[in-house]
Amino acid sequence: MLKSNILGMNLKNPLFLAAGILGTTASSMKMVARAGAGGIVTKSFSLEANDGYENPTIVKIEGGVINSVGLASPGVEAKKEELIELEDIRDETPVIASIYGDSEDVFCEVAQRTKDYVDAFELNVSCPHAKCGFGSNIGEDPEMTYNIVSSVKDSIKDVPIIVKLTPNVTDITEIAKASQEAGADALTLINSVGPGLRIDYQTGKPILNNVLGGIAGPMIKPIALKCVYNTYKTVDIPIFGVGGIKDYKDVLEFMYAGASLLQIGTSIMYDGPEIFKNITDDLSIFLEENGYNNVTEIIGLSHEL
Amino acid sequence: MIKNVYDDEVPKVVTIKETVIETPTVKTFIFPFEITEDIHPGQFVMVWDLNNEKPMTISVIDKKNNLMGITVRKAGPFTENMYENMGVGDKIGIRGPYGHGYELSGYKKVLAVGGGSGIASLAPLLSFYDNVDLISAASTKDELVFVEKFKKENIQVHECTDDGSYGFKGFSTELADELLKTGDYDIIVGCGPEIMSYKLLELSQKYDIDCQLALDRYMKCGLGICGQCCIDDTGYRVCVEGPVFDKEQLGQLSEFGKYRRDAAGSIVEY
Numbered sequence: 305m306l307k308s309n310i311l312g313m314n315l316k317n318p319l320f321l322a323a324g325i326l327g328t329t330a331s332s333m334k335m336v337a338r339a340g341a342g343g344i345v346t347k348s349f350s351l352e353a354n355d356g357y358e359n360p361t362i363v364k365i366e367g368g369v370i371n372s373v374g375l376a377s378p379g380v381e382a383k384k385e386e387l388i389e390l391e392d393i394r395d396e397t398p399v400i401a402s403i404y405g406d407s408e409d410v411f412c413e414v415a416q417r418t419k420d421y422v423d424a425f426e427l428n429v430s431c432p433h434a435k436c437g438f439g440s441n442i443g444e445d446p447e448m449t450y451n452i453v454s455s456v457k458d459s460i461k462d463v464p465i466i467v468k469l470t471p472n473v474t475d476i477t478e479i480a481k482a483s484q485e486a487g488a489d490a491l492t493l494i495n496s497v498g499p500g501l502r503i504d505y506q507t508g509k510p511i512l513n514n515v516l517g518g519i520a521g522p523m524i525k526p527i528a529l530k531c532v533y534n535t536y537k538t539v540d541i542p543i544f545g546v547g548g549i550k551d552y553k554d555v556l557e558f559m560y561a562g563a564s565l566l567q568i569g570t571s572i573m574y575d576g577p578e579i580f581k582n583i584t585d586d587l588s589i590f591l592e593e594n595g596y597n598n599v600t601e602i603i604g605l606s607h608e609l
Numbered sequence: 610m611i612k613n614v615y616d617d618e619v620p621k622v623v624t625i626k627e628t629v630i631e632t633p634t635v636k637t638f639i640f641p642f643e644i645t646e647d648i649h650p651g652q653f654v655m656v657w658d659l660n661n662e663k664p665m666t667i668s669v670i671d672k673k674n675n676l677m678g679i680t681v682r683k684a685g686p687f688t689e690n691m692y693e694n695m696g697v698g699d700k701i702g703i704r705g706p707y708g709h710g711y712e713l714s715g716y717k718k719v720l721a722v723g724g725g726s727g728i729a730s731l732a733p734l735l736s737f738y739d740n741v742d743l744i745s746a747a748s749t750k751d752e753l754v755f756v757e758k759f760k761k762e763n764i765q766v767h768e769c770t771d772d773g774s775y776g777f778k779g780f781s782t783e784l785a786d787e788l789l790k791t792g793d794y795d796i797i798v799g800c801g802p803e804i805m806s807y808k809l810l811e812l813s814q815k816y817d818i819d820c821q822l823a824l825d826r827y828m829k830c831g832l833g834i835c836g837q838c839c840i841d842d843t844g845y846r847v848c849v850e851g852p853v854f855d856k857e858q859l860g861q862l863s864e865f866g867k868y869r870r871d872a873a874g875s876i877v878e879y
């Protein structure tokens with residue numbers, strides 16, 4: 305019922321772990337795979353090790369979190385060791401490496417060094433709290449995005465390239481089109497929203513050390529859904545829907561809007577990694593009760609009504 | 610169905626009510642905090658000094674007066690600043706409690722071994738259970754933590770120092786070995802330097818008794834999502850499934866006693 309084959313990946317279900325959640329070590333990613341995820345996206349990494357921002361880097365608020373982890377990650381060589389450890393789960397649970405950088409060269413170099421150990425790359429050009437020149441500095445600009453995507457496509461022939469976009473732009477479909485023209489094989493929508501801010505009411509101190517952070521969790525779902533819905537109308541490549549998914553009803557909404565695949569991040573905080581099994585069980589029941597034979601039948605349904 | 614989606618869990622800012630200088634490197638901070646039924650020894654809180662934020666075990670759980678305490682050992686910039694500059698009337702932010710603590714119901718007699726400030730995580734056990742014997746260990750007399758507190762409350766503690774300046778001369782694990790020979794204990798629990806904890810696990814295997822140990826790993830969120838504190842091979846989140854692990858779990862932790870990961874996630878060997 306939930307099986308599909310997309311981007312050359314044989315998937316037992318369409319629910320991936322989102323980048324940056326429990327994606328630092330091979331053992332935590334394996335733990336999420338055992339809990340029922342259909343695929344894994346690693347925490348974003350680049351050439352050099354990065355400690356990220358000082359704590360507090362994450363604060364839990366109504367409806368989600370604000371985070372400024374700041375792309376903390378070991379460098380590419382250390383990450384490669386973790387990816388090698390994942391070799392034995394990839395048949396059942398494909399692994400997508402999320403990578404970041406501040407130039408075409410860095411993206412290409414990181415991808416070159418790890419391409420033998422992954423099923424696809426997700427280019428993070430959309431982190432809203434990365435230092436200048438990284439993350440959404442790139443993804444807010446169609447031309448810069450085009451250049452990064454096309455140079456990675458030129459350098460990596462046999463691994464699919466997914467581009468993860470930021471919602472914090474006037475028109476996300478512009479960037480989506482630029483990515484498709486540059487050769488992207490799929491899109492991930494969306495990275496966290498904002499950035500946003502919380503202040504301690506007693507002292508007036510901003511809570512996050514970095515002051516601002518990306519907003520994620522159930523509260524951003526309507527924004528993410530809009531991005532998927534609009535982008536589905538403008539591109540032909542598959543879309544990963546991500547942003548606030550916490551139960552099977554959210555999954556249905558995203559697929560109706562046009563997502564072929566989904567990613568789950570923040571909601572693991574409420575339900576633990578078991579959320580994957582909880583959702584896939586409920587989703588199977590719903591599809592069966594409503595007369596579907598396969599989950600792919602509902603992709604884009606809202607656009608046909 | 611998922612609950613608590615609409616809970617606001619920003620740090621709760623409290624005013625420090627009392628401090629105790631325990632040793633030249635260890636200081637306890639006590640502050641008002643509603644002690645609910647679910648707060649248990651071995652759990653930790655994230656402590657915000659209005660700048661940085663670090664995990665600290667709850668060392669005082671005072672239900673009657675609704676007070677909580679943490680005991681901080683100088684290890685770097687955050688803890689040194691707390692020790693030197695933070696005092697009564699200053700504000701800190703607290704979120705939590707987080708994680709799983711010690712679970713000691715059903716055991717006949719418990720041997721609890723604390724190395725250095727690790728004893729702070731074990732002291733609250735005394736107000737939850739009446740069958741706990743404590744070993745408090747330090748390198749030398751001046752570094753023993755909670756000596757006065759235990760004296761004042763008339764609590765028997767097996768003290769030991771590496772240099773013999775107070776109590777038993779030698780390592781806590783040697784004293785534990787002596788005590789376990791009596792055959793009275795059916796579980797050993799511990800908190801302290803990881804080399805000590807690892808030896809405690811070996812002792813529990815030698816005497817074929819149960820074991821629960823508090824581990825520490827680099828923490829960012831404390832909420833089970835950032836992945837920074839995950840431990841090999843099982844991928845357990847120390848902030849959720851831990852920080853206290855039982856014997857079966859400890860046996861699966863291939864990195865226990867060998868290495869940990871830093872703020873970037875790079876491996877650092879012990």
Ligand SMILES: Cc1cc2nc3c(=O)[nH]c(=O)nc-3n(C[C@H](O)[C@H](O)[C@H](O)COP(=O)(O)OP(=O)(O)OC[C@H]3O[C@@H](n4cnc5c(N)ncnc54)[C@H](O)[C@@H]3O)c2cc1C
Pocket residue numbers: 359653662663664665666667679680681682683684685686687688689726729730824825826827828829852871
């Ligand atoms: C569950 C748990 C409970 C703890 N309980 C206590 C306690 O009761 N009393 C106490 O004194 N200390 C406790 N610690 C350790 C304490 O968090 C560190 O000593 C403190 O973070 C050091 O910060 P620093 O800036 O002073 O030193 P740094 O120079 O930053 O670091 C010194 C050492 O502390 C470790 N450390 C630094 N930041 C963190 C972090 N965010 N999370 C985990 N480890 C870190 C580093 O790996 C390093 O080994 C606990 C740690 C954990 C994980």
Ligand SMILES: Cc1cc2nc3c(=O)[nH]c(=O)nc-3n(C[C@H](O)[C@H](O)[C@H](O)COP(=O)(O)O)c2cc1C
Pocket residue numbers: 322323324325347348362369371373375402428431468494495496519520521522524546547548549567568569570571834835
């Ligand atoms: C703590 C945290 C860390 C994140 N780290 C990354 C990252 O490294 N790379 C990335 O592309 N997105 C990262 N994200 C964004 C998520 O992958 C996702 O796009 C966003 O959180 C929305 O999904 P959610 O509501 O299910 O969390 C992070 C999000 C959170 C909450």
Ligand code: FES
Pocket residue numbers: 827828829830831832833834835836837838839846847848849
């Ligand atoms: S500290 Fe973030 S998962 Fe444990």
